[in-house]
Amino acid sequence: MDLALPSAHYACPCSSSPSAITSARRASHISAPLKDDDPEQSTFDPHSPRSAYNLLPLTHLLFCDECSQIRCPKCTIEEVITWYCPSCLFEVPSGSVRGDGNRCARSCLDCPVCEAPLNPTSIGERDTAEEYVLRCGYCHWTSADAGIKLAKSTKLTEQLAKFRRTRVEGASGLQHDDEANVPRVAITEASKPQPRDHDDAFGKLTTFYKEQLSESSDAPNPYGGSNYNSPTNLARIMGIYGGLSRSALKKSREKPQPMREAHGVNEGVATFQPEEDGDERDIVGKMRELGWDDLTSEQQQVVAPVNGDARFTSELWPVSTRLRTKRGKRCKVCNQIVFRPEAKPGSTRTKVRMLAHDHIPKLALQPLNVAARAQDPSFIVRKDQLYVEPNLRPHAAQQYVLTVTNPLFETVKVTLTTPAITPGKVKSRVTILCPEFSIGPAGEMWDDALSSSTASTSRPEDGSRKAAMASLTGGEDSERQPEAGKVWEKSRNRTKVILEIVPGALKEISIVPKAEEAQASEVLGEDEDVLQVPIFVRAEWMAEVSHPPGGKPEPKELREIGYWCVLGVGRIMG
């Protein structure tokens, strides 16, 4: 995968406004020079690491028409509409989602090694009882490796849970027997080390703490949902106001016992001594024996919390498929719904969809020279069709056509501003030949095609015969020269202007040899040689104010929107 150059990314205004974290206070901690706090004054730096979190393709942005502002994933509230399993598309009712741990409770399981879905496969002989194992179609892991064989090919998750429980209980039952025989002294206990199960120990510790808390309190758990129970209430009131029973009196004479610490395996404690290392020697021996591929990677441990302590792949447990959700989005400021899909998991339709694509002027950059026009790597499907990143020669001026498209049904006045020299380590010069222009309103989808005959008239200043010919034949007008202050081309809802870019050199040549630190600071990081032009787009239009039906139409009001757009141009050659 490569960067799809030329590209256009948009910055949501929410990233620039609240980000100044009490910068005045910061000064006392950090001596670094403070940047200009005013987001209006500072230019957007597309090379800063923060920009990766703020720049989004236009398709990822929504728009709130109440606030008349772009909304990115950061400034929307998400609310879950449906939970569903991506594997079986079963819509999980909201009540059971939490209990199942956001995982499919039916038969969808993922391979713990490679995360591909598992399938139950019969391994039983014909005459014996049938048995099933789970097999991964991708990496050929089978659950027999972990010693899991199932009796049925349905309700897999349920069977697995039962299987695991019996395994854990078997281990802890053994501990019970051990403890009955030996006196409960910690040393002897620990001399018979049992691999402690995390879940089991957690349960035991929870009960232990709960018991201790209720013991250490002088009233027997007063709020255990007993508010309805009037005798208990009465007893407590009696207890509070003097009518002390015998036991309560006795209890009150005693000193309150603090919660003690847990002891022994039954309370979820496991200890280890310096004398015994048999356990760990065994593990090391096993590691040596089994080799690299049978040791779990960190990814396998992290992807499913169940496998958090698994050291060998044979200890890995198949995991139920994590549920996915369909979510609606609301504006964080005014709580208006900006996106709402249909609830059915299979449906891709939406009920509410306020895309930024339909509300803000869109920018696209292409070289003026047709030959240099780059392909979009997303459209390259064949392997022999190589994608060539557009390369730029330093100090060679290039002209680009910037197409600004208006999705609104009003005429929009657009002002583009850009720093004359791009921010970042490589300094390139950028000039927008015509920074102020207007774009016509968008119409119905077919208007464009139907009114193609009028397209030629949309170049009023250039109504020469040649231009008309060019537009008819579809050929590019190669002799035309871009002029400062003039729009390059204008059609119904799009306007093209010319951008002149002089890419800077990756290494500045200087006669004086530089200090080492300066050289080190000049080393370019990833993508710092990509020429990116930040452009602040400001659009103004007169919008119709919504009025009650039948009411008097109100005068149009002025709306405006401003946002940073970063255009990726190409990679500068060294």
Added chain:
Amino acid sequence: MAATASSNTDYFASRPSPRSRPSLAPTSPRTPLLGRSISGQFGSPGGSYLREQEEVLVWELHQRYISVGIAGENRPRGVLRFGYGVNDGRRVGDWRGVDRDAGVGLDEVNEKWGREHELFRADVTDLDLGLVEDVLERAVRTLHVDYLQLDAKPRKVVLAVSSLLPLPVLEVTLKVLFGHYSQPPVVTLMPTPLLACVGAGLRNALVVEIGWEETVMTAIGEYKTVAERRSVRGGKMLVQNTSALLRDTLKSTTNPKTLIPLKFAEDVAQRTAHCPTDPNAPSSPDSSFTITIPSTTDAPVQKVTLPFSSLATPATRTFFPPSTSYNDTNDLPLSTLIFLILLALPSDLRAQCMARIVLTGSSSNIPGLRTRLLRELDQLIRDRGWDHVHSYGSAKSPLPLRLRERIAGEEGKGAPAYRPPAQPAEPPLRTLETPAARSDTTATAIDSAANDFSSPRASIDPATSLAARIDRRLATQSKNDVRGVVRGVETLGAWAGGSLFASLAKSNASIRGVAEITREEWEKKGVDGCDLRGL
């Protein structure tokens, strides 16, 4: 809700709670305190019913990862490691992270090595807080959307952070959590060593947290941090040493590859690191071990073979360097560090902590590490005794006469100035008995101190008397109370401890976090309004 909470609190405020110091006021029949609304208890059941149903989210923030889950569950719902996501540090739609190894091209001694895998470093001098905020914000959002999948109801949050988390980072974290659309009403802060102690089921413990940049040792007495020491010998050094080992091995092969990406080195360290439990044991027949080097899809599979025993060297070099004489104070081997922190403790707490060494942290499950650590500590105690003086030089006696006199004189002089418990409050045990005998003497000494306490004398050091008072309570169950021997206790980890804590605090209002920050307070005052003592 608030009314219920307060009504739950006050009446039982005098009850000893695990989180607050045990109150010594005797319980007697008493009228309930004024100023509370009884209606909360006796009125509608709604409040308390909701309270039970209410979910609390438990977050754990680490330099390398962030994990979240619901209180009362035994494992986190989701763990995100920084720098491992496909999109980490990249724009949306930039998929180059899928098939390229990030971090290639940096030596492990380089300052920037592993930077993209860390959220922050302990040194925050030139930390880009805005970037930290962005990364955290994205992580919190992803965890909420992909792993928690909860509705937008406000939920309380318990946040487990490492002790001495840099304040700017803490501020940013709180800002992200309060700024998230789930709108938590309260964020409760808990230090991870304390939660590891809860997760082990203990009240007193010596928590050894082997983290990424640092190993932090915290002595905890009665759920309070008593002493703390740090060492740079942690997971990062382990991975660096592993990386160096791999590079040296690869240099000699036909395919020299000098730069090892962090992901690979970490994977090797995580899978194969081990520690010989006995450094002087005769080496068993060594076998070779082959590691597959991850590569892009098209390249042929590369392998590196090295003797299995050499894979033990990174861990040994990291945690148990051979000589300790020239180390800086932040560079001490773990066993020495444990010894020093135990030495600094009052002897009764020391006896307890010795037998409750809890290993936690991401690198703590290296096989052989814990046994080696306990053995070295045991050896150290045997060699040196509880003596601050390492070498007496020409003096022969381990305890010179005049020193003994001085100690005696000081005790006779009356009330000495108050010393915090982190300082040695008592003369340490000079003679070295067998562990069993020593634990006996400790117990009897404490018993006598406890008996004496009924007639308080002015000369008793407040720290000592407090320790004795605490100890008297603990001495009641001496049957299971192992002291004075070196012993380790397993823990469920900081996250599980946090989950335990949060689920208990949910039903019992007397359990309090180390710092609780309400939303109103945060919005009004920010981090300045937060009481962060104890973190």
